[in-house]
Amino acid sequence: MNSRQSRHLAFAGLFIVVTVTMLLNISIVATVSNETKQMFDYLDGLPERSNIIVSFDHEASSLPEMKPLGLVILRHLFAKDHNLIGVALLAEGTGVGYRLMQETAKEYNKEYGRDYVFLGFKPQFIAAILSMGESIGGTFPEDYLGNTTSEIELLSDIHNYDDVAAVVSLADGSLTTHWIEYGNEKYGVQVSAAVAASMLTTYDPYISSGQLKAMVGGLRGAAEYENLLGIGGSGARSMLAQSSAHLYIILLIIIGNVTYFRSRKKG
Amino acid sequence: MARLFPQIICGFFGVVLFVLYFLKAPSAKSLYLTITSDYWQIIFAFALLVGVASFIRVNIKKLSKLSESPYVITGLLGLFAMPVMALLWGIKGDSPFMWVFENVQVPLQATVFALLAFFVASASLRGFKARSLPATILLVSALIALLSRSDIFGWFGNSALEFSEWVRSYPSMSARRGILIGIGLGSVTTSLRVILGIERTWLGKDR
Incomplete structure (x- = not known):
């Protein structure tokens, strides 16, 4: 041959x-690793009705891996009655993010504008992260659906990262690093991540230093998380x-x- | 002048943004927000225009080649069709734009990305050999890491997972930290060189 x-x-x-x-x-019911357990415990331990930013920082190419991860995180956060603010720092994450939030919100009878909102895409991710630290409404004058953000009920008390309990970055690349470097280091917002398996080792030093609160990764991470939530997926x-x-x-x-x-x- | 003016603008904004980053005064914060939220977006829009113009120019040149013309036409059609659909029917919910995105772009990108698995299969068979001691250590670590990400009916228990976590926590992380520190120092050095006008390659090869 x-x-x-x-x-x-x-x-x-x-x-x-x-x-x-x-x-x-x-x-397959995957054995739960310490890493996934840590992420689950971290999100589970956030006070009820916390304001959480879910950032869809991935492209369409990694959707088969990122969609199961995004779904388990959203299901967990909606089940715990948190207020979710969806954003996308990559253009392709916009459509995906809105669709995922909309579908998951329906499962938990959540209302747009009261329980969750999707602000859409802002170009230049570093500028967007820094700008949201000063004013979320100033960065996104309108949400993805064209509503004026100052008129959205959920956002009436959320001005910047001071009013946000955590950021969960769903990333297939290095965008979580920017959340850590600018969101966490400059404004002190807590950052956690659900990342593609290939990016796990990239974020290990940030987990070790405490700059990244917790992380779950890859299809296996999604399967483990589903196991912890007690749902199939x-x-x-x-x-x-x-x-x-x-x-x-x-x-x-x-x-x-x-x-x-x-x-x-x-x- | 063509060389000096961009350098002055670059140096000025480099220093201003650096200082603004650390200032807490409301006026400084407001200026910082204006630059990051508004000006940066305007620059991005112009950069996008340059990219689109360049894409059209390069592809129109290629149109004359018969072998490449189907791909060029498909590319150009996509470039024009998506904004037209977005302008006519919007980009939300069940719009045609979203339909094309979900049913054309997502599967195409996922397919191209999935091709990597076939390259990995080929490389595993032909390239990943235990030719020396370091190569053997790398090979064994990779095999165990692969096993740790697999979980078929608990066949491999927790030992593969524990070993993989050890590799990630010690040898891999120390190497990763070294790289991160190197990147950080390199970024600071390059930024300072650009701001001070020592690094001028960004002005083009004739500058």
């Missing part, structure tokens, strides 16, 4: 593994496909190394 054939075989194998496991539609349903793909990759690494050592032995 030449290298081109072996590559095509590896591609076909991955396609079959993911397709079959997705079709099986089996949910797409995190647990997708875990079998992800775990099987991981095992398949491990198998490929082993085959690649066995072939390498055999060829080296032959000289």
Whole structure:
């Protein structure tokens, strides 16, 4: 078998593994890690009806991973009766964020303008974070639906980060860093994050230093969080496909190394 | 003059924004809000216009090449169709703009992103070899990290998870901290060089 054939075989194998496991539609109850437990406890411990900013800092490409994470966080926050203020620091997070908040709010009978509001997208994320520290209404004179923010009931007592208990950044990249560097360091707002698995190690130093209060990551994090909430969801349903793909990759690494050592032995 | 004027503007705003960042006076805060909330957005809008103009110019040039024309036409159609739909029907709820976003852009981007998994599969088979001791340590750590993110019916128990957390908490985090400190120092140095006019590459190659 030449290298081109072996590559095509590896591609076909991955396609079959993911397709079959997705079709099986089996949910996996993931063992809860300390990291996810810490995030759950942190959000669970916030006083009732706290004002919380949920920032949709991700793009459409990572939606299969970010949507289950966003859903569990929103479900938890709505279940605890918090006041949610949705914003998006990336343009693509705008439509996704509004749709997610709207759908989840319906599940918990929450009313727009009284229990939650979506302010939409503001370009230049650093400027937006700094500007909200001075005035949220000044940064977003209108919400996503075109309502004047000064007339929205929920925002009548929320002027800047002093009136916000926490920011939860849903990020697939480094945007949470800006929330930490500008939101937390300059204005003292508490920041936590739900991030793509590939970004977990990036934020470890911030967790260790306490600048990031808590973090949950990846599809596995979403499945663990669903487990803690006691609800089913797409995190647990997708875990079998992800775990099987991981095992398949491990198998490929082993085959690649066995072939390498055999060829080296032959000289 | 073409070189001096942008440098003066850059240096001036660099110093002003730096000072405003630390001031607590209401007038300073108000000026800071105006710059970050209004001026910055205006600059962004102009930068966007430059980007759009450049995209159109580059793609129109490519139109003459028959092999590339289908992609160029699709790209240009998308560029013009989305703002037209947004202007005609808005961008909220069940608008055509949102339909295209959810049913065209999201699946396309997710597909391109998902292709990475196939590259990883190919690289795992052909490139990830235990050629030396450091490579073997990296390989074993990666395997355990992969196992820790998998959880098939509790087959791997907690040991893979615990080992993975140890790798993240010690070797990985110390390396990450070093990189972060390096980035921080590099950012400060570059900013100072730009503000003081020592770094002038941003003015273009002939400057």
